[in-house]
Amino acid sequence: MKYSFDDLVKIMATLRSPEGCPWDRQQTHQSLLPYLVEESHEYIDAAQANDKVHMAEELGDVLFQVVFHSQVARENGDFSIDDVIQGICEKMVRRHPHVFGSAKVDDASEVPGRWERIKAAEKNNLQMAGKSAMDKVSKSMPTLARAQEIQRRAAKVGFDWVEAEPVFDKAYEEFSEFREEFQAASAENPNVDRMEDEFGDILFSLVNVARHCGFNAALALERANSKFERRFRMVEQLARVEGKEMKDETPERLQQLWREAKSKAK
Numbered sequence: 485m486k487y488s489f490d491d492l493v494k495i496m497a498t499l500r501s502p503e504g505c506p507w508d509r510q511q512t513h514q515s516l517l518p519y520l521v522e523e524s525h526e527y528i529d530a531a532q533a534n535d536k537v538h539m540a541e542e543l544g545d546v547l548f549q550v551v552f553h554s555q556v557a558r559e560n561g562d563f564s565i566d567d568v569i570q571g572i573c574e575k576m577v578r579r580h581p582h583v584f585g586s587a588k589v590d591d592a593s594e595v596p597g598r599w600e601r602i603k604a605a606e607k608n609n610l611q612m613a614g615k616s617a618m619d620k621v622s623k624s625m626p627t628l629a630r631a632q633e634i635q636r637r638a639a640k641v642g643f644d645w646v647e648a649e650p651v652f653d654k655a656y657e658e659f660s661e662f663r664e665e666f667q668a669a670s671a672e673n674p675n676v677d678r679m680e681d682e683f684g685d686i687l688f689s690l691v692n693v694a695r696h697c698g699f700n701a702a703l704a705l706e707r708a709n710s711k712f713e714r715r716f717r718m719v720e721q722l723a724r725v726e727g728k729e730m731k732d733e734t735p736e737r738l739q740q741l742w743r744e745a746k747s748k749a750k
Contacts, residue, residue: 520549628702631691648696655689718745
């Protein structure tokens, strides 16, 4: 059977109906939030692996969460999936006058600035006039992503370095300050609070490096996580070929196996 978007909406309504699923009926916006985050991350995993089959499947799971929330909202009398679609369509048409109107752009570099000007003139954003640029930074964002968004919002109002070199200098400075606190630690004074504070500054400054270089710090860290995990699994396999577990190998041998795994991964 060939299903359509309308079929998905009807399926969701049936699941929430008195004759539907008890679990689906008891869900709320708050109880569903972890699933929206989870499904989004699973799509990111599939996309980074360039797994087209799972990308389609995980996007379906994300879409289902959108429809789920919309159904809950409709039952509460707040809004419906039609309102969601209407709103995003109006927004995209409004923010692309060079596509749906008479405005002209010469290349892609002109689009972000135009987008931000149109966005600033919209009703919801006019209501933010006089408030902090930080007010629109979501507190529920993952920590690393939130750091980059905080910096992006600050940069939008001119609080930023123009050149990249001072951004690198700041990262080196923060690392030096952390090292000083580490060296000041002792058995009597572990100095953990100060080290944690300075370590946070290192991470924040490195996120700023990523932003100035034009990439996403959270995705970069996720790639590093995946890379480490792949190589670690390979070291486990190499050790088992020798009839051992990693814990049975010497540190020196583990480093040799790591270099071998790294070479194989390339």
